[in-house]
Amino acid sequence: MNLNIDRSPRLSSNDVLVTRALYYRYSSWLLGYLMAVVKDYELAEQYLVDIFKDVPSRLHEFTGSESSPWLCLQVLAKSKLKGYASALRASKAKTNFDSMERLKFDSYVDAMTTEQQIVFCGVYYYQKSTALLAQELNKADDEVKKILKEAFLMIKNG
Amino acid sequence: MDKTVHDFIESGILEAYITGAASEQENQEVLYMKQHYPAVQKELKEIESSLELMARHMSIPPPPNLWDRIEDEISGLVKTDKHKPAEQERDYQHYQKQTTKPEPDYIEVEGQSSHMRIHKAWKWVFAAVFVLGKIFLGFAIYFYLENRQAQQNILELKQQLREVRGK
Numbered sequence: 001m002n003l004n005i006d007r008s009p010r011l012s013s014n015d016v017l018v019t020r021a022l023y024y025r026y027s028s029w030l031l032g033y034l035m036a037v038v039k040d041y042e043l044a045e046q047y048l049v050d051i052f053k054d055v056p057s058r059l060h061e062f063t064g065s066e067s068s069p070w071l072c073l074q075v076l077a078k079s080k081l082k083g084y085a086s087a088l089r090a091s092k093a094k095t096n097f098d099s100m101e102r103l104k105f106d107s108y109v110d111a112m113t114t115e116q117q118i119v120f121c122g123v124y125y126y127q128k129s130t131a132l133l134a135q136e137l138n139k140a141d142d143e144v145k146k147i148l149k150e151a152f153l154m155i156k157n158g
Numbered sequence: 159m160d161k162t163v164h165d166f167i168e169s170g171i172l173e174a175y176i177t178g179a180a181s182e183q184e185n186q187e188v189l190y191m192k193q194h195y196p197a198v199q200k201e202l203k204e205i206e207s208s209l210e211l212m213a214r215h216m217s218i219p220p221p222p223n224l225w226d227r228i229e230d231e232i233s234g235l236v237k238t239d240k241h242k243p244a245e246q247e248r249d250y251q252h253y254q255k256q257t258t259k260p261e262p263d264y265i266e267v268e269g270q271s272s273h274m275r276i277h278k279a280w281k282w283v284f285a286a287v288f289v290l291g292k293i294f295l296g297f298a299i300y301f302y303l304e305n306r307q308a309q310q311n312i313l314e315l316k317q318q319l320r321e322v323r324g325k
Contacts, residue, residue, distance in 0.1 A: 071209070
C-alpha cells in the first residue's frame with residue numbers, strides 16, 4: 001500500500017531568503033561555469049535550477065565550512081555534474097582531448113600553455129584527479145600538481 | 159617562511175585540494191597544514207580568489223524569471239513559524255500563494271533596477287485605457303476642426319454683414 005508520505009526536509013522561509021541571496025550573488029558565475037562544461041544553454045539552466053533547489057537543505061555546509069560560498073556552490077555543482085563529467089571524460093578519451101575548444105570560453109585559459117590548459121581544464125571542468133591526469137600525460141603526480149600551480153598563477157596574474 | 163611550508167605551498171597540492179583533484183590522504187595533509195600554518199591558510203584564500211576572479215570573468219546572467227521557477231519548487235518545503243517576524247510571514251504567504259496556483263498569474267514588468275509584479279487582470283485595464291484614449295483623441299480632433307470651421311463661418315458672415323450695411 002502506498003501511503004505517499006512526504007519525507008522531504010521542511011525548510012524555514014529564512015532558508016529560502018538565504019538561498020535567494022546566494023542566487024542573486026552567484027547564479028551568473030555558476031551559469032558561466034555550467035555553460036563551459038555542458039556547452040548547452042538549456043541544459044546548463046536546468047543544472048542551475050537543480051543546484052539551487054538543493055541549496056536550502058544544504059545551507060549547513062555553507063555555514064559550517066571555512067571556504068567561500070562560491071567554492072561550496074562549486075562542490076555542489078560538481079556533485080551534480082559527476083555523471084556528466086565522467087561521460088565527457090570517456091568521450092574525450094576516445095577522441096583525444098582537444099584543449100583548443102576551451103579557448104572559445106575564456107581568455108584566462110587562452111593565455112596558458114597547452115599542457116597547463118589540459119591540466120587545468122581536466123581538473124576544473126572534467127573533475128579529473130591529478131593522479132589520473134599524471135597517468136594520462138605520462139608524468140609524475142608531483143609534476144602535474146606543479147603544472148596546475150602554474151596555471152593558477154596565470155589566472156592570478158591575469 | 160619555513161622551508162617545509164614554502165615547499166608545501168609551491169608543490170601545487172593546495173590548488174589540487176581546492177579543485178577537488180587531490181587524494182583523500184592529501185586532503186587530510188592540507189587540512190592539518192591549514193590548521194597549523196597561517197601561510198597555508200592565506201595561500202588557500204588566494205587560490206579561492208583566483209577561482210572567483212575567473213568565475214566572475216566567465217559569468218552569464220540567467221534569465222530574469224529563473225529564480226521564480228526555483229522558488230516555486232522549493233517553497234513547497236517551507237514550514238510556518240508561529241513567532242516569525244512580519245516580513246518573513248509576508249514572504250511565506252507569497253510563496254504559499256504561488257504554490258497553490260497551477261500557472262503563474264503575474265506578468266513580469268522589468269524596471270531599471272528590479273522587477274515589478276502585477277496581476278494579469280491589469281492588462282485589460284491597460285487595453286481599455288488605451289482604446290478610450292484613442293477615442294477621446296479622435297473626438298478632440300473632430301471638435302477642434304468643427305470649432306475652426308464655425309469660427310471661419312462667423313468671420314465670413316460678419317464680413318458679409320459689413321458689406322450689406324455698407325451698401
